[in-house]
Amino acid sequence: MASAEPQTDSMISRNGDGQAVLLGGFSEQSQHSHFPRALVCPYTGANDVVDHELPSTGVLWACTVVNSAPPGYFGKVPFGFGVVQLDDGLRIVTRIAADDPASLQIGQPMGLIIEDLPAGADQDAGTMQIWAFAPASDDTASDDTASDDTASGAR
Amino acid sequence: MKTPGPWNKVAVVGAGMIRFGELFDQSYEQMAAGAWRACRESVDLGLDPSQVEAMFVATQRGTLWGQEGIGGNTVPSAIGLSGVPCTRIENACPTGSDAFRVGAMAVASGVHDVVLVIGVEKMRDKSAEEGLLARAAGGHPIYTRGESAPVLFAPFATRHMHEYGTTKEMLASVAVKNHYNGARDPFAHFQNEITVDQVLAAPEVCSPLGLLDCCPQTDGAAAVLLVSAERAQEFTDSPVYVAGFGVATDHPYLHEKQDYLGLLASRLASARAYEMAGIVPKQLDCAEVHDCFTITEILDIEDLGFCEKGSGGAFSAAGETAIGGSMPVNTSGGLLAKGHPIGATGIAQIIELWWQLREQAGPRQVALKNGYALQHNVGGRGSGVSVVNILTRNAK
Numbered sequence: 001m002a003s004a005e006p007q008t009d010s011m012i013s014r015n016g017d018g019q020a021v022l023l024g025g026f027s028e029q030s031q032h033s034h035f036p037r038a039l040v041c042p043y044t045g046a047n048d049v050v051d052h053e054l055p056s057t058g059v060l061w062a063c064t065v066v067n068s069a070p071p072g073y074f075g076k077v078p079f080g081f082g083v084v085q086l087d088d089g090l091r092i093v094t095r096i097a098a099d100d101p102a103s104l105q106i107g108q109p110m111g112l113i114i115e116d117l118p119a120g121a122d123q124d125a126g127t128m129q130i131w132a133f134a135p136a137s138d139d140t141a142s143d144d145t146a147s148d149d150t151a152s153g154a155r
Numbered sequence: 156m157k158t159p160g161p162w163n164k165v166a167v168v169g170a171g172m173i174r175f176g177e178l179f180d181q182s183y184e185q186m187a188a189g190a191w192r193a194c195r196e197s198v199d200l201g202l203d204p205s206q207v208e209a210m211f212v213a214t215q216r217g218t219l220w221g222q223e224g225i226g227g228n229t230v231p232s233a234i235g236l237s238g239v240p241c242t243r244i245e246n247a248c249p250t251g252s253d254a255f256r257v258g259a260m261a262v263a264s265g266v267h268d269v270v271l272v273i274g275v276e277k278m279r280d281k282s283a284e285e286g287l288l289a290r291a292a293g294g295h296p297i298y299t300r301g302e303s304a305p306v307l308f309a310p311f312a313t314r315h316m317h318e319y320g321t322t323k324e325m326l327a328s329v330a331v332k333n334h335y336n337g338a339r340d341p342f343a344h345f346q347n348e349i350t351v352d353q354v355l356a357a358p359e360v361c362s363p364l365g366l367l368d369c370c371p372q373t374d375g376a377a378a379v380l381l382v383s384a385e386r387a388q389e390f391t392d393s394p395v396y397v398a399g400f401g402v403a404t405d406h407p408y409l410h411e412k413q414d415y416l417g418l419l420a421s422r423l424a425s426a427r428a429y430e431m432a433g434i435v436p437k438q439l440d441c442a443e444v445h446d447c448f449t450i451t452e453i454l455d456i457e458d459l460g461f462c463e464k465g466s467g468g469a470f471s472a473a474g475e476t477a478i479g480g481s482m483p484v485n486t487s488g489g490l491l492a493k494g495h496p497i498g499a500t501g502i503a504q505i506i507e508l509w510w511q512l513r514e515q516a517g518p519r520q521v522a523l524k525n526g527y528a529l530q531h532n533v534g535g536r537g538s539g540v541s542v543v544n545i546l547t548r549n550a551k
Binding site for chain 1: 307313358361
């Protein structure tokens with residue numbers, strides 16, 4: 001089980017520019033995208049789901065600071081977890097990477113990051129490469145106008 | 156079921172449970188037997204076990220004690236009902252309430268006149284790490300990255316606070332009220348009162364939820380006896396009828412339109428139940444709702460129509476959901492104080508309403524005005540399924 005090699009998360013891909021992106025699904029028939037990628041469209045049951053690269057930026061929709069790590073998580077505690085509304089309107093649950101997760105503000109710009117987490121409790125368990133969203137730096141920040149007020153129209 | 160209600164084809168004529176708690180000294184079958192005996196003894200005019208025509212056993216997660224494959228059909232022969240048809244029902248956190256609904260449909264269909272529904276769940280034999288927490292993720296691609304039940308519900312709280320100004324004190328008022336009620340319920344896991352300050356000072360699990368915002372893991376069992384309405388008088392002079400029910404599913408984690416301000420499944424399920432019962436929320440005298448976390452009860456009372464969306468925190472803090480309030484909620488102590496042994500939870504909620512509607516709830520008794528009460532669960536990665544049952548003491 002333990003491996004010194006980084007494990008690549010199956011939901012991470014690389015776009016044409018070599019940038020890491022999250023892979024969701026898209027159904028031509030329903031015109032709905034979804035995440036994580038399902039084998040059939042969760043909106044219509046259509047069997048035409050293809051890979052769909054998600055936007056890598058968005059805004060924080062809701063979050064929590066987790067003080068008690070669930071089994072299978074060997075990273076730093078406390079850590080952030082929550083919901084990010086991506087620039088295309090899709091809301092996804094995600095781990096939130098932040099030095100001080102208690103300082104996170106709903107509506108703040110977020111960007112996709114890839115990081116290594118310990119794959120087990122032992123030092124020789126190696127690491128696993130997984131994704132998270134982190135407060136966006138200026139060059140990756142999404143457009144502020146895509147925040148709260150626009151988003152609540154999706155209710 | 157298009158005829159406006161109340162449906163009233165099925166009556167609850169017996170209801171009994173064991174005290175919930177950490178029951179290391181009782182096996183799964185012992186707990187079920189305890190609930191069955193209590194249920195049998197509660198039948199006013201008596202019940203001969205040979206009258207039980209069919210059983211439904213609600214157990215959500217047999218792996219918590221090591222019997223995933225055969226839990227449920229082990230029960231009849233273990234408690235003296237060998238030979239009785241028995242089917243296990245599983246439907247996430249509403250497992251017990253859905254078994255009740257299925258039992259009611261079995262009676263209403265005319266196939267059976269007398270049906271026993273037992274909810275039983277053993278949650279404490281394995282540690283949290285081996286048990287519920289480990290299973291909650293279930294290999295899910297996101298949830299295995301640091302998710303758990305409180306982590307799933309906490310973002311609802313932060314979003315609700317952001318949108319509506321709900322406060323941690325308002326969340327705490329739910330825990331305080333449910334513990335107050337639990338302290339008056341001899342079947343509750345926790346029978347102690349707590350204060351808002353204690354809730355706020357409790358260790359934080361995941362912001363803004365502290366330890367006392369979360370329900371415990373609990374062992375327990377509960378049983379009810381359902382009979383056709385025409386035969387109810389053979390068993391009791393005070394039957395409680397099934398006025399209506401509703402079930403709804405929703406996308407769990409795939410729900411991209413989820414606004415984290417409420418649960419669509421609860422809204423759909425309750426709308427269907429109200430239509431079947433032919434009532435509106437204001438006609439309810441009390442309700443047992445799914446308070447796995449304090450924020451969940453606030454979402455519930457909005458989604459079930461007890462108050463406006465967004466006002467649930469203030470409604471709770473103002474005491475409207477207390478036993479003397481305008482809409483008493485979780486008089487049994489709720490999941491927060493009575494406990495949440497998943498398969499037994501919904502059945503135990505039904506039992507509390509049965510006592511309330513028969514005016515047997517002692518210090519927890521609410522004033523009966525219209526004779527209707529509502530039971531609700533929601534779950535399945537938070538939003539996947541909701542079941543609502545409405546009971547009434549009013550004959551059609």
